[in-house]
Amino acid sequence: MVEYYNEFDGIVLSIRKHREKDALVKIFTREHGKRMFFVKNIKNPNHALKAALLPFTKATYLGRIKEDGLCFLQDSRDIEHFSKMQTDIHLNAYATYLNNLADAAINDGIVSHELYDLLYSCLEAIQNGMDAEVVVNIFEMRVLKFFGADPQLQACAVCHSQEEPFDFSVKFSGVLCQKHFGEDNRRQHANPAAIHFARIFLHVSPKQIASVQVKPETKKALREFIDFLYEEYVGIRLKSKSFIDDMFEWEQQFQIPVRKPEQPEEGEKS
Ligand SMILES: [Zn+2]
Known part of the structure; x- marks a missing residue:
């Protein structure tokens, strides 16, 4: 031993x-x-x-x-100590979900500097005040491959064009450019802005896009798109994720203003 x-x-x-x-x-x-x-x-x-x-x-x-x-x-x-997560119920919920997702993504005893560093950088980013929803989305996109999921988001599955807007096709397990939407009449009709950010998030650390602004409606579409990817390619349902979903629903239902007001413009800055 x-x-x-x-x-x-x-x-x-x-x-x-x-x-x-x-x-x-x-x-x-x-x-x-x-x-x-x-x-x-x-x-x-x-x-x-x-x-x-x-x-x-x-x-x-x-x-x-x-x-x-x-x-x-x-x-x-x-x-x-990531003290904000110890005291703020929302940040606590997001960070708990990140921890659980990291736990689910690899078996015990398997060394992954990449996953460790990713989790660390995401917890740090939340602690430093970065938009926790965006941090969670980055983590979710980057962790997909640890679950063996590899949806192709970088270029059209048919012609390899990288020109947006894209839609997502389960049939091709990847994106289609506008010219090839017709190749799959059951394509997702996903929000193009959501796909735009999901593509970026696959390849960045929170630090690289610390000041990114995502409009509330894009965030919602992004949430839906990533949920779809997880249902389609990962197939796990963590309690801590359901808790976040419930939290959102309750807050919308009772109009509890809990999140910071959004900046009006949207864009990538670093
Ligand atoms: Zn194409």
């Missing part, structure tokens, strides 16, 4: 009570993939690791990675 005892970076994904006083903490480590850690007496107010094991925390941990079974933690340093 291989055992390491060393330092690694990690993001807390979930915390679950175990027996009376202990906890099982799932941490997405950069070096060893997702691992389950057994933490004894976590309820103790003087627990040395308490601050490093709060939800929405990134830290450098010292611990023992066991290839099979539970891992153990000894110490932590350079703790970074």
Whole structure:
């Protein structure tokens, strides 16, 4: 049995009570993939690791990675709290969804620097005040490939033209340019602006488009388009995603103004 005892970076994904006083903490480590850690007496107010094991925390941990079974933690340093997600119910919901999606996208113990760095950059972007809906959309688009989904959005499936507007075709598993809409009479009739942003989001980090402005109606269409891609190509339904959908519905129903007013213009700036 291989055992390491060393330092690694990690993001807390979930915390679950175990027996009376202990906890099982799932941490997405950069070096060893997702691992389950057994933490004894976590309820103790003087627990040395308490601050490093709060939800929405990134830290450098010292611990023992066991290839099979539970891992153990000894110490932590350079703790970074994504405090807004710990206090704001909306940001909490979005970040919980990102954590759950990252958890669902790869098996435990599989190392993916790309997915780790993506999750980290998205949590940081939300913490820094970037539009959380846009950050979530970027994460969703970039994570598609980890689920084995590879819809072709860059060029028309028939003529390879990159000229927008595009529509999406399940038949071609990709986009069609205006000239080739006729190739699939059951095409999606998706919003062209939604496809425009989805194409961009596939290839950027939140930082690269930190000041992007997306109009509310485009956001709605983007939400619908990405939901469609997930239904068609991923087929998982996370509770944390349903929670976000319910939250939206409630707020619209009762007209609760919760989101910041949008800027009128739309465009990509960096
Ligand atoms: Zn074409």
